[in-house]
Amino acid sequence: MKNIITLSLALSISCLSFSQQDIDPKLTEVWQPKVPKVVPGNNNLAPSDAIVLFDGTNFDSWNGKNNTVSWTLNSDGSMTVKPTSGGITTKQKFGSIQLHIEWKSPIDIIDKKGQKRGNSGVFLQGRYEIQVLDNNNNETYSNGQVGSVYKQSIPLAMASVPTGEWNMYDIIYHQPEFDVKGNVVKKATVTVLHNGVLVQDHFEIQGPTVYRGKPSYKAHGEAPIFLQDHGDLVSYRNIWVRKLD
Template identity: 65%
Template sequence: MKKLLTLITLFSLSIVLGQEAILGETPGIVRDGVIVHPEYEGPEPTKPKATEFYEPKVPKVTPGTNGSPPSDAIVLFDGTSFDGWVSSKDGTSPAPWRLNDDGSMTVADRTGDIQTKQKFGDMQLHIEWRSPLPVQRDNQNRGNSGIFISGLYEIQVLDQNDNPTYVNGQVGSIYKQGPPLAMASVPTGEWNTYDIVYHAPEFNAKGEKIKSGTVTVIHNGVLIQDHTEIKGTTPYIGWPKNPAHGKGPLKLQDHGDDSRVSYRNIWVREL
């Protein structure tokens, strides 16, 4: 019995010593849902460091303030020019919207959509928009515009204040698909903020969708789309379609009804 107890003690000690030997500032791996040292093969750890890792280092990003872009952002519009934008009519002509003295841009009546020269896949997008005063018209013809991610999937922009409409077309909706969780607009004429996280759909070699895209939208600090599935394109008439695509431009809509929506402070972080 004494020999057996000695063997058990030595075995237990070897486990502990073995565990101690592998602890250190090295990359971790996931085993059974827990991050552990890559050489750890023992039973459940009895030391905290067995589930700690130090590589790869997390990149440092300096945050912006009051909506200004963080240090790793791509600034798409800073109020000084349309250098990064073109007309969506041909993808090459200069953007025909109005550049304002306050650092914003405004839809020029019936000139068509505009889009970025640069294309994006997964991204974090910050954009600010404002409906015009005085209030004009009602329903879908009041302060209507849209933010098209990948040039295909519309997040609705609309003056929703005291202005009922169909819920899957109201402000903050994935147009004709996903109503928002809440209506969080500021008063008409003030600046709204959208912070959007987009993950693109995936397609196989045959061009068939194998994974839907998703979008999360925070409107003025309120979560209104929570990792919502994008079922496909967002047409005014008909069902969503799923054409295979890669990265695409960010497109802003001219709704064609003298909506005169303004935008400012647009930036993207690629994910």
């Protein structure tokens, strides 16, 4: 009986192989839609289809408190948080995006500890925070350290460069979906590379960032990107996005 089953299986595979060889390979070629050509960025240049949010020359794409950005525009093409002036938001609203952003902690904060050392944050759609923090020889709670989805997801690695040097975040974010009653039917997801190292792998965000308690979703549409003023002199440069919707 075993030999009969083996022979039958072999004949079936043989017939399948023969029939596959008879199929015209052109039947499985897809020619439409055409793939759009994008010129990749290099030497701190954004890809050709990106929206440049900050190139070091002005704050034209940003709003601050009372529609005025009080952060410092530096001669090296970066901007620095002005403590107590408040965070800044993009004038443009976004849904799902690829975001590139570079940041560094001030060199003179190495005597500070925990969450008081180079603290800021990148808030996707103004709600979902990717933590910015100097964790070089500086331990804090794991779901609040650099590269975390703050208070939600511990990063897979700590990939920071030395304090005072430039870090890079490359973020792939897909916005949540809601039904007509405002209930979340598909949670937001985020993938984060920190200096080229994967630290968040398609994490399903549980709701807007909260400091206390558990997050919960409320329906929303496209919204600005928000950079946090947490009282530290964190600097940012070379910020661009590509829409994924």
